Amino acid sequence: MMPQLVTVMLLLTAQPAKSSNGFSHAIKSVQAVTVKLYGLSAGSQQGYGSGILVSSDGLVLTVDSILIDGSNTRAVTPDGALYAVDIIARNREEQLALLQLRDASDPQAKPEGIICLNVGSSDELSSGDWVIAAGNPFKVADGAEPASVALGIFGGRSNLDAQRRKQDYPYRGPVLVIDAVTSNPGAPGGPLADLEGELVGMVGRVVVSNTTHTQFNHAIPIEICSAFIARATQQSTDGLDQADLNDARAIVPAELGIKLFQMGYKKSLVFVDRVKRGSVAFKAGLRADDLIVSLDGRGVADIRTFEKVLSRLDRAKDIELIVIRKEEHIPLTIKPEPAQ
Amino acid sequence: MTSLIKHTRCLAVLCSWTTVLPCVGLQYTDASIALQAQRQRIEMIERVMPTVVCIYDGNRRGGGAGVIIDAQGHGLTNYHVVADMLNTRRGLGGLSDGLTYELQVLGIDPTGDVAMFRLSGKSAFDFAELADSDAIQVGDTAIAMGNPFLLAEKHTPSVSLGIVSGLHRYQWGQGNALVYTDCIQTDAAINPGNSGGPLFDAAGKVMGINGRISASLQTRGKFNVGLGYAISANQIKRFIPALHAGLMIRHGTLQATVGQHLQFDKVLRDGPAYLAGIRPGDLLVSIGGQEITSANQFASTLGVYPEQWPIPISFKRDDATKHAVVRLAPLSVKQTGEFVVIPxxxxxxxxxxxxxxxxxxxxxxxxxxxxxxxxxxxxxxxxxxxxxxxxxxxxxxxxxxxxxxxxxxxxxxxxxxxxxxxxxxxxxxxxxxxxxxxxxxxxxxxxxxxxxxxxxxxxxxxxxxxxxxxxxxxxxxxxxxxxxxxxxxxxxxxxxxxxxxxxxxxxxxxxxxxxxxxxxxxxxxxxxxxxxxxxxxxxxxxxxxxxxxxxxxxxxxxxxxxxxxxxx
Missing domain, CATH: 2.50.20.10 (Lipoprotein localisation LolA/LolB/LppX)
Structure with missing residues (x-):
């Protein structure tokens, strides 16, 4: 009974759009944020790639690669406009890069009013759910021509253990395994969305699994991308207007005044390495060498989980922690401070 | 250990998953709709399967696929599938009834990579209808059928399912041959042997003829990597009469080029553009009623027309827009071996x-x-x-x-x-x-x-x-x-x-x-x-x-x- 009711409801509220297939909305959504990138070509790096528009003033998320190493990286937005590109941040370990579009003729000018996707949650995906990947594999599209889309099924989450051209691939974190073939030149860096058209990940680089020795289609979960963007925009400059950045900006440890003890990319326990004097964490009583075991009522066994839970918390609310200090469990509350 | 939290899917999410039409074949949420969609898909595949041809050359060495488009046994395939049969015009076509039929190659379109053949040996063949490929949307169901890797033992074609990934794609050819203009891109698996086979829509109509893939040759060889291309049905429709007539038909050219800002820069004297009154410096506005916005689109739009085809063209000079209908000149194409018209x-x-x-x-x-x-x-x-x-x-x-x-x-x-x-x-x-x-x-x-x-x-x-x-x-x-x-x-x-x-x-x-x-x-x-x-x-x-x-x-x-x- 219930599914029928739902269907009727939707028929009544259906969009007037001529969506003859159930994917039109999501496809248009992902195509609208897919950027074509052109840059350095070296070896098997083909000199073109894909990226995702993530802020209204032209921040572009993509994979970290040789493509953006040149001095003349260019980006073409879905409307066909050509931009120059500055690198805001890149992270070799996570293989992520954040770029800023610049007006090709006026390097100071940034674009305005760019529409971004709602950020979804990769945690809400279940195995068997449809996902849609967009990008510009093989440089098929040119100028304002829409990006290619591929429909796939979300297979599950896995920790990546892969190599790229006989070298260890540094990213060892969780990935979303999909069956759409995205392991193609030019495809990495494109958006992965659910059927709602909400961003759930970014198509990962072409890598070979150390277990199966096959190329392996995957995406980096959006939570990891969001945390990277948040860190990147915070570190980068004062010039970025915080309010302008979209929801992708999540709370990161640095914002609370703590630095965690991190070694390699294996899952490590959430040990506090340093606490900034005068920070909100310091005021809450957090100290170096504390082991954080719970955040917001949830167990946090490793840094990745801690950052993920933290990234979803509301900046305006109290943050509840439990730390272990000298075999003693100590609950702490970090109180937010009004923005200065 | 993982502490990922499973969220119960909220109603809003569930809703969007049921908006999809059960008839489209791919989208569903609850089991009954899924089963219904699957039944419809199976029914459609069973219906069109007898129209798909496994094509072999006379020696049964190479092959490809094709699709029958009328009861007399006329069918479409790729030019490159029949190119080696042109000296004899003979080949074999296997159908899903397990029988092989004699195949005769009729007309060819080397530039567009299309050829027509005719099967004989049966009074009425099952045939598929051509779709209106201008009505396709990205995301539509795409079902490819053919004979990849020549797997079919009894000519039962292989079937692969995907969506339309891109439209109006332009893929360069070799000189003026095998150019895919305005083609359909799909993520349904297309592999060697699928060439010439149909790309069906959810209703079982032929959206296009599969013939080309993108491949990363260095790493994986010439196999499917999720990007296949089909020549659109509407392009082929203009060539069908000449293909029936057993002619080699060339594509058309304006014998003029456009440069930046769509300004004509070279106009061949006494060529079609020249005769229509176009001179260097004029601005191109539209071709065939379609507004042109880039030089790439100019090539792509023109590429679907046969030689001698009349096309309306609009151009601008001194802010005055002029209209003309031009007859396109033939585009020369390198043709291996001689093609003769058989009376x-x-x-x-x-x-x-x-x-x-x-x-x-x-x-x-x-x-x-x-x-x-x-x-x-x-x-x-x-x-x-x-x-x-x-x-x-x-x-x-x-x-x-x-x-x-x-x-x-x-x-x-x-x-x-x-x-x-x-x-x-x-x-x-x-x-x-x-x-x-x-x-x-x-x-x-x-x-x-x-x-x-x-x-x-x-x-x-x-x-x-x-x-x-x-x-x-x-x-x-x-x-x-x-x-x-x-x-x-x-x-x-x-x-x-x-x-x-x-x-x-x-x-x-x-x-x-x-x-x-x-x-x-x-x-x-x-x-x-x-x-x-x-x-x-x-x-x-x-x-x-x-x-x-x-x-x-x-x-x-x-x-x-x-x-x-x-x-x-």
Missing amino acids: EINRRAVKRMLDRFLAATNLEPTGMPAAANLSWIGQRSGTDKDGTPHGAGRWEYQFHGGTLFAQLRNDVDSPVLRQLRCADGRAELIEGQARFSVSGSEALLMKAVHALFDRVFKADSSINLAGFSHKGGDESIQRREDGSIKASTYLEVLKLELPGNKVVLFSFDTATDLLCELTIEDRTAGLGVSIQLGDYQAMDSLRLPQDLILRGPGLDGVEKWSHWESRP
């Missing part, structure tokens, strides 16, 4: 078109008896060559024993002003004023009408095909004042050569199979007349045209074929 194939295409016309007019199977006395009475308004008005002139045409008589009176009871006779391609004045010249337009018109009666309408058991050949396709375009396209009709054109260097062209509307235009040229005298035929009505159980519009020097008027009689 038997061409004659079969002539007969096929005439049979369709006779069926559409109910003349089949008897036609009009050769001995019948047919008469037609019509009014024409216009002027003679010397300017004499024959305003209310009443023309009576009589076809008797293979001879056409025409006489002109002022009205029913008035005396005959002039009488003409036409037989065996010769027209002569047998009564009336001498100032009337029978070697002019009126005589040509008589010859055209005679050819129509003698060769087509009177068709009894066999049509006299002598002198006929199939010229391929054409399009008739009507434009409005503002340059926009009012109506367009795809035509199939037959050519009849008459003694004395005269040529009659019969143009049939491919949607209705009715004759819509007839032109006759006297190539020695450099004179031409055309008759447009329209408003087909039922008369004496036949469907015959009521409206005639005559065009030519000295002819000006609309006639109505008001009366048909068949007297013993």
Whole structure:
């Protein structure tokens, strides 16, 4: 009974759009944020790639690669406009890069009013759910021509253990395994969305699994991308207007005044390495060498989980922690401070 | 250990998953819709499977796929699938009934990578319909069928499922050959052996012919990596008449190039663009009614037209927009080996078109008896060559024993002003004023009408095909004042050569199979007349045209074929 009711409801509220297939909305959504990138070509790096528009003033998320190493990286937005590109941040370990579009003729000018996707949650995906990947594999599209889309099924989450051209691939974190073939030149860096058209990940680089020795289609979960963007925009400059950045900006440890003890990319326990004097964490009583075991009522066994839970918390609310200090469990509350 | 939190899917999410149409085949949420979609898909696959052909060359070494598009066994495939069979024109086609049929290669389109073949050995073949590929959207279901890796043991094609990933893609060819213009991109798996096979939509109509993939040759070889390309059905539709006729058809070119900002930079003297009045410096506005915004789109839009095809073009000079219809020049293409037109194939295409016309007019199977006395009475308004008005002139045409008589009176009871006779391609004045010249337009018109009666309408058991050949396709375009396209009709054109260097062209509307235009040229005298035929009505159980519009020097008027009689 219930599914029928739902269907009727939707028929009544259906969009007037001529969506003859159930994917039109999501496809248009992902195509609208897919950027074509052109840059350095070296070896098997083909000199073109894909990226995702993530802020209204032209921040572009993509994979970290040789493509953006040149001095003349260019980006073409879905409307066909050509931009120059500055690198805001890149992270070799996570293989992520954040770029800023610049007006090709006026390097100071940034674009305005760019529409971004709602950020979804990769945690809400279940195995068997449809996902849609967009990008510009093989440089098929040119100028304002829409990006290619591929429909796939979300297979599950896995920790990546892969190599790229006989070298260890540094990213060892969780990935979303999909069956759409995205392991193609030019495809990495494109958006992965659910059927709602909400961003759930970014198509990962072409890598070979150390277990199966096959190329392996995957995406980096959006939570990891969001945390990277948040860190990147915070570190980068004062010039970025915080309010302008979209929801992708999540709370990161640095914002609370703590630095965690991190070694390699294996899952490590959430040990506090340093606490900034005068920070909100310091005021809450957090100290170096504390082991954080719970955040917001949830167990946090490793840094990745801690950052993920933290990234979803509301900046305006109290943050509840439990730390272990000298075999003693100590609950702490970090109180937010009004923005200065 | 993981502490990922499973969220219960909220209603909003569930909702969006059920918005999808169950009939599309891919999308579903709950099991019953999923099963229904699957059943529909299976039903559709079972229905179209007998139309898919596994093609092998005579030695059964190489192969590909194809799809049958009519009951007589005509089918489409890639040019590159049959390229090695061109010396013999013979191959084999296997169907899902497990049997192999003889395959003959008919016409080819090397630039567009399309070829037509015909299977024989069965009275009626299952066939698939071509879709309107302009109505496709990205995200639509795409089902590819063919014979990848020549896996099919008993010619049962392999099936792969995906979506339309991109539209209007342009893929470079080798020189002017194998260019994929305006093609459909899909993520349904396409592999070697799928070439020439159909890309079906959810309803089982052919959206295009698969023929090409993107591949990362360095790492994975020439196999599917999620990007396959199909030549769109609407492009192929323009080539089908010529392919039927067993011709090698080239694509068209304007013989002009555009540079930055769509400004014409090179215009070949006496080329199509030049003859349309285009000069370097003019700005391109639209082609075929479609606004052009990039040089890439210019190439892509032009690439779907055959040579000699008429296309409307608009361009700008000094802020004034001009419109013209140009006939495209042939684009040369390197062709391995010689392609000869086989008369038997061409004659079969002539007969096929005439049979369709006779069926559409109910003349089949008897036609009009050769001995019948047919008469037609019509009014024409216009002027003679010397300017004499024959305003209310009443023309009576009589076809008797293979001879056409025409006489002109002022009205029913008035005396005959002039009488003409036409037989065996010769027209002569047998009564009336001498100032009337029978070697002019009126005589040509008589010859055209005679050819129509003698060769087509009177068709009894066999049509006299002598002198006929199939010229391929054409399009008739009507434009409005503002340059926009009012109506367009795809035509199939037959050519009849008459003694004395005269040529009659019969143009049939491919949607209705009715004759819509007839032109006759006297190539020695450099004179031409055309008759447009329209408003087909039922008369004496036949469907015959009521409206005639005559065009030519000295002819000006609309006639109505008001009366048909068949007297013993």
